Amino acid sequence: MVTGASSGIGAETARVFAEEGADVVLCYGKNQAGAQETAQAVQAAGRKAWFCQFDIRLSGEIRQAVSRLTASVKGIDALVLCAGQNRITPLINIPSHEWENIININLNGPFYLLQAVAPLLRDGGAVITVASVAAHTGAPHHAHYAAAKAGLVNLTKSAARALAPRIRVNCIAPGITVTPMGVETTAAMDPDYTRKNLLLQRYAAPEEIARWIVFTASPAAGFMTGATIDINGGRFLR
Numbered sequence: 420m421v422t423g424a425s426s427g428i429g430a431e432t433a434r435v436f437a438e439e440g441a442d443v444v445l446c447y448g449k450n451q452a453g454a455q456e457t458a459q460a461v462q463a464a465g466r467k468a469w470f471c472q473f474d475i476r477l478s479g480e481i482r483q484a485v486s487r488l489t490a491s492v493k494g495i496d497a498l499v500l501c502a503g504q505n506r507i508t509p510l511i512n513i514p515s516h517e518w519e520n521i522i523n524i525n526l527n528g529p530f531y532l533l534q535a536v537a538p539l540l541r542d543g544g545a546v547i548t549v550a551s552v553a554a555h556t557g558a559p560h561h562a563h564y565a566a567a568k569a570g571l572v573n574l575t576k577s578a579a580r581a582l583a584p585r586i587r588v589n590c591i592a593p594g595i596t597v598t599p600m601g602v603e604t605t606a607a608m609d610p611d612y613t614r615k616n617l618l619l620q621r622y623a624a625p626e627e628i629a630r631w632i633v634f635t636a637s638p639a640a641g642f643m644t645g646a647t648i649d650i651n652g653g654r655f656l657r
């Protein structure tokens with residue numbers, strides 16, 4: 420079950436899961452066409468796709484959508500909390516409604532969905548949260564997003580404690596990745612950012628993040644829980 424499956428990293432994660440032999444629940448908010456495109460990729464890999472539509476900010480809508488899903492899906496092996504949104508606004512200028520909206524999408528929403536889906540998770544299952552390098556570095560032009568992602572790193576640890584030993588919970592913290600969100604973020608940044616800040620001198624491709632998410636969900640990562648994996652092209656060493 421993958422949130423944010425209508426675009427970017429979430430869409431690619433759903434496709435890679437299918438390629439590795441999983442049927443996938445595709446969660447999306449507004450972008451039905453994007454979710455349908457992902458479903459075609461899942462089906463092209465020979466796997467089943469179900470849709471699950473909700474606004475991740477709304478706990479009631481989530482509970483209803485998950486309850487409808489249980490008519491066709493009886494158990495979940497891996498839950499990927501990938502839906503997210505960023506806004507570029509200097510810290511001093513962030514209005515309270517924008518602060519609340521970004522915290523709702525990136526932190527409160529994943530918590531609501533985790534609570535709703537936890538009873539469906541099968542023994543030996545995994546939850547993967549998707550944070551960001553900004554959770555560690557902070558961000559002067561998207562402080563709400565960075566704070567929410569730092570919260571998600573910590574929520575990962577609490578959930579790992581709460582759900583052990585039945586379910587593993589880990590976090591993937593990507594650096595800038597070439598998706599609609601990534602392109603919007605880089606448009607507001609120093610054009611020389613990659614040379615100055617990234618050892619690998621480039622941004623990530625969505626597949627380079629998606630493969631880590633799928634690996635973390637797999638039995639190959641069976642002894643890892645409560646961890647945050649940083650995939651950021653060497654951002655911390657620059």
Ligand SMILES: NC(=O)c1ccc[n+]([C@@H]2O[C@H](COP(=O)([O-])OP(=O)(O)OC[C@H]3O[C@@H](n4cnc5c(N)ncnc54)[C@H](OP(=O)(O)O)[C@@H]3O)[C@@H](O)[C@H]2O)c1
Pocket residue numbers: 422423424425426427428429447448449450451453473474475476500501502503504524549550551552592593594595596597598599600601602604
């Ligand atoms: N791209 C980067 O540079 C980067 C770097 C670090 C971390 N990340 C994280 O990686 C994750 C995926 O990002 P991406 O780059 O793939 O972004 P993206 O291409 O913009 O996709 C965002 C996804 O989140 C969903 N979403 C947003 N608001 C929602 C809401 N209110 N309710 C339900 N779904 C909602 C969107 O669904 P709909 O459009 O259908 O509403 C979409 O599927 C995010 O958590 C992001 O913070 C991205």
